[in-house]
Amino acid sequence: MARPSRIPSAEELALWRATMRDAVPFRRRPEDESAPPSPPQPVVPAVPPSAPARPLFAAPVAAPPARTRLPPLEPGRCAGLDRRTDDRLRRGQLAIEARIDLHGQTQSSAYDALYHFVTASHATGRRCVLVITGKGPVSQGGGVLRTMVPRWLAEPSLRRRIIALHRAQPRDGGDGALYVLLKRQRGE
Numbered sequence: 418m419a420r421p422s423r424i425p426s427a428e429e430l431a432l433w434r435a436t437m438r439d440a441v442p443f444r445r446r447p448e449d450e451s452a453p454p455s456p457p458q459p460v461v462p463a464v465p466p467s468a469p470a471r472p473l474f475a476a477p478v479a480a481p482p483a484r485t486r487l488p489p490l491e492p493g494r495c496a497g498l499d500r501r502t503d504d505r506l507r508r509g510q511l512a513i514e515a516r517i518d519l520h521g522q523t524q525s526s527a528y529d530a531l532y533h534f535v536t537a538s539h540a541t542g543r544r545c546v547l548v549i550t551g552k553g554p555v556s557q558g559g560g561v562l563r564t565m566v567p568r569w570l571a572e573p574s575l576r577r578r579i580i581a582l583h584r585a586q587p588r589d590g591g592d593g594a595l596y597v598l599l600k601r602q603r604g605e
Contacts, residue, residue: 439573498581498598506545506598509586513596514538516547519562527562528569535570539578539599547585552593563593570597 425433498506505511517534519527531548538546548570553560570579578600585594 502598503581506581506596507583509589509596511545511596511598513545513547513589514543516549518549519566520549520551522562524561524565527566531566531569532575535575535578535597535599539602542602544599544601546597546599547589547594548597549590549594552591559592566595570595 502511515534515538517530519530522530534546534548548566550562550566551560553563567582569575570582579597580600581598583596584592585596589596
């Protein structure tokens with residue numbers, strides 16, 4: 418049975434545009450170039466244009482100055498970091514200079530707190546910080562913040578300040594926390 422289609426809300430469209438803002442299209446394969454392009458589908462807003470759309474998350478304060486390709490940011494994957502420092506970060510042997518606990522916060526307030534924490538920590542020259550998300554309900558496969566924080570850290574506005582991240586050691590929160598290694602401030 419076919420699923421009935423629905424028109425996305427203004428909030429959903431705003432979130433989609435914000436998410437896809439930095440997307441880069443794939444290059445076409447030679448066999449794809451022979452196919453005619455499909456005509457663009459018109460997007461019909463569900464809310465009249467006079468109603469202001471409320472963004473789901475606050476917009477970053479400042480956009481990155483230049484669009485540069487950054488390696489993917491995933492726990493356990495640290496491109497561009499020497500092995501010794503990567504091992505020390507993974508083992509929790511680097512001194513934690515600041516920490517933030519996001520337990521009990523909504524996604525919106527947690528995103529704002531995380532963004533301001535990372536930018537302030539980077540601006541003050543901190544290198545290793547701890548982000549505590551909590552583990553969330555085991556029956557549901559973990560908490561929302563545990564899933565979302567690595568995604569938020571991978572956004573270009575924060576990603577450009579971060580070298581690597583790893584799941585924390587049990588003494589620092591285990592699977593409910595992340596070690597984040599920030600880049601050094603350059604020539605300011």
